[in-house]
Amino acid sequence: MDTTDYRIVDMLQKDGRATQLEIARAINLSQPATAERIRKLESNGVITGYTAQVDATKLGKDITAFIGVTIEHPKYFENFSKKVLELPEILEAHRVAGQDSYLLKVKTSNTKSLDQLLVETLRTIEGVTRTHTTIVLTSIKEETHVHVSPEHLRGD
Amino acid sequence: MDTTDYRIVDMLQKDGRATQLEIARAINLSQPATAERIRKLESNGVITGYTAQVDATKLGKDITAFIGVTIEHPKYFENFSKKVLELPEILEAHRVAGQDSYLLKVKTSNTKSLDQLLVETLRTIEGVTRTHTTIVLTSIKEETHVHVSPEHLRGD
């Protein structure tokens, strides 16, 4: 991971379909050298994949919410994780420090489907004693672009 | 937005670098017809961009945290939004219903840089009276793939 690698990662986060030639020109390298670096970043697990960003509301997902989940005992954690991985409406699930055991980020079609997720699914998972839901009113910013520090981009 | 469009969106979310030909074959369409549909999905704002997914820890971002921010009066909201957009460590910022005014998702290099963001930056923004930080211990799941309902994928 040198400066050149950081610049490639930065560019590919901004445009996941940037061509090798475009990137090559920006970093003063040949196209094959660039292709080889991208290949290594992928196999090293620095770049884990590529995805299209979509407007969730245009796909009928009008509700975004964060759900804090309290689980009464750590012995239920593993089973909870397994269940959560199977639920496509749950985009993120984090084990957190503090009062709640888990914090989930979900996108659902409407308040009804959110309610169903809460009472018919989450609350029925073994060990779950409490859920605390925070509804998103508007999103100011919602990106995944991991910031690359300026010192990593300096020089060439 | 018909079934074919939903299938294209689904595929491009799974692989943002899928070629037009790959997609065309999967949905039984010609490559030019597929290209035209993708172009429309982009111009309609259904697909808003493409991005490489990266492993944040491999870029030196070891801390993920959620920060609830309380702002004493709505008149400070606009200025707060503006400031938040300028801070690259803040990946998400949502106006939420409930006790807090905003919920932020941040990724920082370490606890020190998180502390700096909290006390030197966020707490100094006009109107901010309280921040409540939840540190992520491990992430079970962290994706952006908006789920496309099975009824939208049915048929062909």
Place this chain on the structure above:
DNA sequence: ACTGAAATAAAGGGTCG
């Protein structure tokens, strides 16, 4: 559906620690 242009992948060779 076909074609020219563009992008990617592959092969061969050179330089520097």
Place this chain on the structure above:
DNA sequence: CGACCCTTTATTTCAGT
């Protein structure tokens, strides 16, 4: 010797008629 980069070429993919 290994890591890195270069140019050239073959194949695949894309864009426009």
